[in-house]
Amino acid sequence: MALSRRSFLKTSAAGTAALGASLLDNPTMRSAFAAAVQETPVVWLASGCCSGCSVSLLNSLAPRIQDVLLDQVLPGHHISLNFHPTVMAASGDLAMQAMYDTEEKPFILVVEGSVMLADDGIMCEIGEDHGHGIHGKEHIKRMGSKAKAVLAVGSCAAYGGVNKANMNPSGSVGVKEFFKMEGIDTPTINLPGCAIHPDWFVGTVASVLLHGPEAIKVDEDGRPEMFYKKLIHDNCPLRGQFDKGVFAEKFGDEGCLYKLGCKGPVAHADCPERKFNSGTNWCIDNRHPCQGCTEPEYPYENGMWNTVPLDTVTPPSTYPPIMTDNKTSVDVTPGYAALAGLAAGAVGAKVMGKKSDSDKE
Ligand code: SF4
Ligand code: SF4
Numbered sequence: 001m002a003l004s005r006r007s008f009l010k011t012s013a014a015g016t017a018a019l020g021a022s023l024l025d026n027p028t029m030r031s032a033f034a035a036a037v038q039e040t041p042v043v044w045l046a047s048g049c050c051s052g053c054s055v056s057l058l059n060s061l062a063p064r065i066q067d068v069l070l071d072q073v074l075p076g077h078h079i080s081l082n083f084h085p086t087v088m089a090a091s092g093d094l095a096m097q098a099m100y101d102t103e104e105k106p107f108i109l110v111v112e113g114s115v116m117l118a119d120d121g122i123m124c125e126i127g128e129d130h131g132h133g134i135h136g137k138e139h140i141k142r143m144g145s146k147a148k149a150v151l152a153v154g155s156c157a158a159y160g161g162v163n164k165a166n167m168n169p170s171g172s173v174g175v176k177e178f179f180k181m182e183g184i185d186t187p188t189i190n191l192p193g194c195a196i197h198p199d200w201f202v203g204t205v206a207s208v209l210l211h212g213p214e215a216i217k218v219d220e221d222g223r224p225e226m227f228y229k230k231l232i233h234d235n236c237p238l239r240g241q242f243d244k245g246v247f248a249e250k251f252g253d254e255g256c257l258y259k260l261g262c263k264g265p266v267a268h269a270d271c272p273e274r275k276f277n278s279g280t281n282w283c284i285d286n287r288h289p290c291q292g293c294t295e296p297e298y299p300y301e302n303g304m305w306n307t308v309p310l311d312t313v314t315p316p317s318t319y320p321p322i323m324t325d326n327k328t329s330v331d332v333t334p335g336y337a338a339l340a341g342l343a344a345g346a347v348g349a350k351v352m353g354k355k356s357d358s359d360k361e
Helices: 005-023 027-036 052-058 065-070 092-102 138-147 155-159 174-183 198-211 238-246 332-339
Strands: 038-046 077-085 106-114 125-129 130-137 149-153 190-191
Touching: 027 052, 027 149, 027 238, 038 092, 038 138, 052 174, 052 198, 065 077, 065 092, 092 125, 106 155, 125 138, 130 138, 138 174, 149 155, 149 198, 155 190, 174 198, 190 198
Parallel strands: 038 077, 038 106, 106 149, 149 190
Antiparallel strands: 125 130
16 A cells, blocks of 8 residues: 555654643543553653654554554553653653653553663763753663563664664664663563564564563564564565575566575564555565564674575475475475575575474474
């Protein structure tokens, strides 16, 4: 579905209005909800970030942001965004007080952006105290130690992201790494992506409200498996071209985008099925290589347009597994053979067995 500039602005304005209404603490609205619904406050801190993840969430059309904030995320559960530096109606001391008041209740902390540590964190300030800027890391430490759960939203908050790229002048780290340094053990869930998909945020919030953060099954990089378990490469519509050995050599060519630096073979997320902008499009349908924005290594030291090694590629999800007696699949495709000619060290293809359902059990 095409999204015109007019629709975009209308949706964003509606989202902002909804957020503002929440922050104005409308008594009628509050009493109406309070009777039947359990409300969980949310504090959204923007640290070292471009606000892209906020924009992605505000653009969500299904569910719309006003539905997330004003309707029940789940039957009986509603969230109240008490602090968001980009869209909240309040400013100055009033805004800061809204954040500090939230400390008194069980709340969810959302961090967007990396934690900047260089020069004692002076590169990121949120609010002031007697005319002196308060460093973002101080807020994250204070609120993170009191929250009932923390969501590290976007690649920067999860792992340092673009801010942590080569040289890392801001001394950026992800939230979990920062908590480890500070001895904070609040359950923290990583939701990487540059930017995140709104569903990844809303779905995780719903799970936290329903069962608590401990019940969310995460992988070794702290990402919820319900969104980040699958490899992009295994569900990519161009996978057939990869397996046939048909590769684009330059932008605009037909074929799989691997040789143009596609990180799909190592990136985990459900982008091919979910797509962005309410299912309108996603990177590879737009003929752009996957940048692997959900991985801790993003944005990749070897560069955006260079290939990643193919160490653990499984057969695509759409193919039935071909099993031998010892249940190891034997699928060496022409695609792998074609790639064997690429620069030494760039590719080491090894096809892993695709496990049957009984094996997975
Ligand atoms: S390398 Fe990239 S473009 Fe090619 S099949 Fe894999 S995910 Fe799709
Ligand atoms: S396709 Fe790749 S680069 Fe695009 S959003 Fe998904 S993980 Fe990120």
